[in-house]
Amino acid sequence: MTARLSTRSSAPVRQSSVRAHNLALVLHTVANSADPPSRAAVASATGLTRATVSALVDDLIAGGLLTELDPPPRTGAGRPAAGLALTAAGPAGLGLEINVDYLAACVVDLTGTVRQRLTEHADQRPAGPAEALAALGRLGARARLAAEADGLVLAGAALAVPGLVSGDLVRVAPNLGWQNVDAPVLLRGVPELADLPVAVDNEANLAALGELRVAGGNPDFLYVSGEVGIGAGLVIDGELYRGVRGWSGEIGHVTVYPDGRHCRCGARGCLEQYAGQEALAADEPLAAAALGIALAAVVNLLDVPVIVLGGAFVPHFPRLRDGIEAELRRRVLTAGLAPVTLRAASLGADAAVRGAADAVIRGVRDDPAAWLRRT
Amino acid sequence: MTARLSTRSSAPVRQSSVRAHNLALVLHTVANSADPPSRAAVASATGLTRATVSALVDDLIAGGLLTELDPPPRTGAGRPAAGLALTAAGPAGLGLEINVDYLAACVVDLTGTVRQRLTEHADQRPAGPAEALAALGRLGARARLAAEADGLVLAGAALAVPGLVSGDLVRVAPNLGWQNVDAPVLLRGVPELADLPVAVDNEANLAALGELRVAGGNPDFLYVSGEVGIGAGLVIDGELYRGVRGWSGEIGHVTVYPDGRHCRCGARGCLEQYAGQEALAADEPLAAAALGIALAAVVNLLDVPVIVLGGAFVPHFPRLRDGIEAELRRRVLTAGLAPVTLRAASLGADAAVRGAADAVIRGVRDDPAAWLRRT
DNA sequence: GCCAAATAATTCAACCACTAAACAAATCGT
DNA sequence: ACGATTTGTTTAGTGGTTGAATTATTTGGC
Numbered sequence: 001m002t003a004r005l006s007t008r009s010s011a012p013v014r015q016s017s018v019r020a021h022n023l024a025l026v027l028h029t030v031a032n033s034a035d036p037p038s039r040a041a042v043a044s045a046t047g048l049t050r051a052t053v054s055a056l057v058d059d060l061i062a063g064g065l066l067t068e069l070d071p072p073p074r075t076g077a078g079r080p081a082a083g084l085a086l087t088a089a090g091p092a093g094l095g096l097e098i099n100v101d102y103l104a105a106c107v108v109d110l111t112g113t114v115r116q117r118l119t120e121h122a123d124q125r126p127a128g129p130a131e132a133l134a135a136l137g138r139l140g141a142r143a144r145l146a147a148e149a150d151g152l153v154l155a156g157a158a159l160a161v162p163g164l165v166s167g168d169l170v171r172v173a174p175n176l177g178w179q180n181v182d183a184p185v186l187l188r189g190v191p192e193l194a195d196l197p198v199a200v201d202n203e204a205n206l207a208a209l210g211e212l213r214v215a216g217g218n219p220d221f222l223y224v225s226g227e228v229g230i231g232a233g234l235v236i237d238g239e240l241y242r243g244v245r246g247w248s249g250e251i252g253h254v255t256v257y258p259d260g261r262h263c264r265c266g267a268r269g270c271l272e273q274y275a276g277q278e279a280l281a282a283d284e285p286l287a288a289a290a291l292g293i294a295l296a297a298v299v300n301l302l303d304v305p306v307i308v309l310g311g312a313f314v315p316h317f318p319r320l321r322d323g324i325e326a327e328l329r330r331r332v333l334t335a336g337l338a339p340v341t342l343r344a345a346s347l348g349a350d351a352a353v354r355g356a357a358d359a360v361i362r363g364v365r366d367d368p369a370a371w372l373r374r375t
Numbered sequence: 376m377t378a379r380l381s382t383r384s385s386a387p388v389r390q391s392s393v394r395a396h397n398l399a400l401v402l403h404t405v406a407n408s409a410d411p412p413s414r415a416a417v418a419s420a421t422g423l424t425r426a427t428v429s430a431l432v433d434d435l436i437a438g439g440l441l442t443e444l445d446p447p448p449r450t451g452a453g454r455p456a457a458g459l460a461l462t463a464a465g466p467a468g469l470g471l472e473i474n475v476d477y478l479a480a481c482v483v484d485l486t487g488t489v490r491q492r493l494t495e496h497a498d499q500r501p502a503g504p505a506e507a508l509a510a511l512g513r514l515g516a517r518a519r520l521a522a523e524a525d526g527l528v529l530a531g532a533a534l535a536v537p538g539l540v541s542g543d544l545v546r547v548a549p550n551l552g553w554q555n556v557d558a559p560v561l562l563r564g565v566p567e568l569a570d571l572p573v574a575v576d577n578e579a580n581l582a583a584l585g586e587l588r589v590a591g592g593n594p595d596f597l598y599v600s601g602e603v604g605i606g607a608g609l610v611i612d613g614e615l616y617r618g619v620r621g622w623s624g625e626i627g628h629v630t631v632y633p634d635g636r637h638c639r640c641g642a643r644g645c646l647e648q649y650a651g652q653e654a655l656a657a658d659e660p661l662a663a664a665a666l667g668i669a670l671a672a673v674v675n676l677l678d679v680p681v682i683v684l685g686g687a688f689v690p691h692f693p694r695l696r697d698g699i700e701a702e703l704r705r706r707v708l709t710a711g712l713a714p715v716t717l718r719a720a721s722l723g724a725d726a727a728v729r730g731a732a733d734a735v736i737r738g739v740r741d742d743p744a745a746w747l748r749r750t
Numbered sequence: 751g752c753c754a755a756a757t758a759a760t761t762c763a764a765c766c767a768c769t770a771a772a773c774a775a776a777t778c779g780t
Numbered sequence: 781a782c783g784a785t786t787t788g789t790t791t792a793g794t795g796g797t798t799g800a801a802t803t804a805t806t807t808g809g810c
Contacts, residue, residue: 010404011400012422013393013400016766017388018388018390018392019768025385025387025388039788040788048769049769051768051790052768055789078776080776080786234676234677241611241677243679246678248677253707254672254675255672294672296630297630300629301607301624302676303620305620331642333622334620337622389767390768390795391796393796413758415759424798425758426759426761427797427798452757454756454757454758454803
């Protein structure tokens with residue numbers, strides 16, 4: 001079975017694209033193998049010939065993305081295989097997060113291991129964007145130095161923000177009081193980060209990516225993040241769905257009770273009013289029902305088989321679970337055909353920073369050819 | 376700019392995949408050009424060289440997908456260009472639709488022109504699946520014969536059903552009273568259709584595809600179909616999103632009033648109870664508000680910029696518009712940043728059959744290499 | 751009327767990436 | 781010690797794209 005290339009892309013395909021794709025394919029295969037696979041194992045897993053895999057692996061080793069393991073795992077007859085693994089001392093991603101009451105930075109290497117982790121607790125609202133991001137940049141610079149001392153090379157950075165992001169611009173971050181902030185420029189004002197490409201994304205989106213990495217299992221789920229507001233990251237087929245303008249996942253403002261409580265967004269009956277952090281802290285009895293109603297809408301619309309509750313929902317999960325599941329059973333049309341799985345996130349408060357760092361190395365994994373070209 | 380091949384596909388890529396992709400690229404370029412383009416124009420539009428385009432075009436002409444226009448459009452100095460266009464007498468798609476009170480068949484050629492159109496009005500519920508599909512098959516056979524008399528060759532058929540479909544199986548079609556019907560097998564029971572590949576999909580999904588073709592413009596929209604029930608087809612980046620199990624788009628059972636009217640699905644307050652065909656016919660005052668609440672949820676979750684109301688909503692659109700838009704302005708978080716466009720469908724009752732036929736030729740357009748290989 | 755300029759399309763050598771098959775290397779079992 | 785077995789590399793061959801040169805066909809100036 002040969003691949004159907006995505007038709008929508010209106011760019012021509014050359015031989016070099018074939019190589020780029022197959023490099024990524026080999027890298028993914030190695031990354032997703034339980035044990036370090038041999039070149040031959042990769043070949044049979046991918047459908048490429050051993051000759052091709054050898055050539056690709058040579059490139060990946062030369063580029064510092066793969067390593068040949070020293071003590072070859074020996075099994076049965078035949079020439080012993082050389083095990084392949086992702087390089088730990090290669091490209092790494094810098095994750096950054098700003099939120100109402102803390103800053104965080106985190107470095108993750110190609111294998112997904114967290115190599116550095118720094119946090120700074122302080123109210124970020126009074127400082128304003130320029131100052132807060134400068135402080136975050138300094139935190140990131142410290143993490144970078146420490147990581148580079150370990151032999152890592154940063155491939156880029158990603159910033160998690162609690163707000164709406166278009167492209168690289170933070171359009172609105174209500175809880176920070178920000179509007180139209182060009183975060184990458186401000187971050188790169190810190191000299192030690194000046195050379196890094198910086199991406200910006202919504203906090204819930206990146207947290208969802210973090211959960212995807214850790215959960216490992218299902219590549220289709222909705223991650224619901226309970227912070228001051230409620231946001232959601234939708235992962236479809238292992239890929240984050242950001243929406244046309246990048247403003248998807250605003251589940252906190254889905255209407256659950258049309259004539260209900262007034263919300264700070266101007267509407268009435270938003271989910272946030274019944275299941276936001278304040279409502280949860282007040283032991284709000286309607287929280288589970290409200291969540292169930294909103295989540296049932298998501299499942300009816302999108303046929304998502306798994307829902308992951310993260311952030312502030314995690315400690316409340318045991319209390320909320322039954323109520324949510326009851327509403328899902330009742331309100332999801334296809335509940336009888338296949339149940340919806342509900343679970344708590346496995347990552348805690350650092351899901352977003354970690355997801356941000358993950359997003360960077362995911363970029364390297366998905367397009368290793370770009371990394372090899374870099375020199 | 377060379378293409379980033381989709382990384383998710385875990386299949387290897389060979390040179391033949393490159394050709395397959397570039398064949399599709401050339402075909403799309405010709406299809407989307409206002410005037411019949413020359414090979415040179417296609418080359419500069421795609422980024423391929425003229426040599427490559429010539430070779431690809433030769434294949435497409437030999438395979439009957441493209442035609443060289445006879446009277447070459449002359450412009451300025453230089454050798455006159457040979458205009459390229461999709462072949463009208465080439466592969467065509469057979470669309471089939473079964474609904475509560477009618478059967479329909481329709482043949483669309485590669486250029487998107489409807490070449491045959493047959494309808495049969497009758498209540499399909501008493502007959503049962505086997506008989507209803509046999510009747511539909513006979514209707515399709517008549518359309519096929521007429522089309523083949525015009526020199527068309529059917530590339531396949533697609534069937535639109537008002538119900539939940541997994542793979543090729545109709546799991547539930549409540550309004551028809553069907554359960555677990557293997558529609559392709561029953562349809563191919565009609566000898567004249569025995570050789571056709573038959574795909575099955577939800578009626579709203581296919582109607583959305585039909586609308587995509589006709590609308591031409593925006594490749595991101597939600598199509599909401601008001602039939603006996605309310606379904607929705609979500610088109611993202613020109614591609615239909617079907618959900619993990621194919622059960623997306625059940626907007627009719629999104630909750631709008633949690634303690635509202637009882638719905639036949641067992642839940643309370645479903646949209647269908649306030650904006651279904653019956654409610655519309657009864658001049659239901661809550662219809663616009665209910666639609667607005669449900670649609671706002673979709674936009675908050677998915678950031679869809681355009682909503683198209685089709686089916687039974689079309690005649691009621693002028694009456695509903697203001698009410699829906701008011702709710703959207705109020706309840707969509709990003710309404711202030713960019714408005715949501717609401718419009719009535721441009722296709723009428725035949726959207727689904729037509730979309731079904733379109734889906735078939737879309738398959739040919741997206742993978743012309745498969746068609747060329749067929750012989 | 752003829753030649754130059756211009757544009758379209760084709761031809762051909764070179765290149766790149768993959769395949770298939772033969773070959774080399776390294777181990778196990780007897 | 782030797783064959784069986786499996787891994788990894790080498791080499792020739794194939795398919796597909798590129799780029800430059802070539803051929804084809806028109807317009808416009810003199």
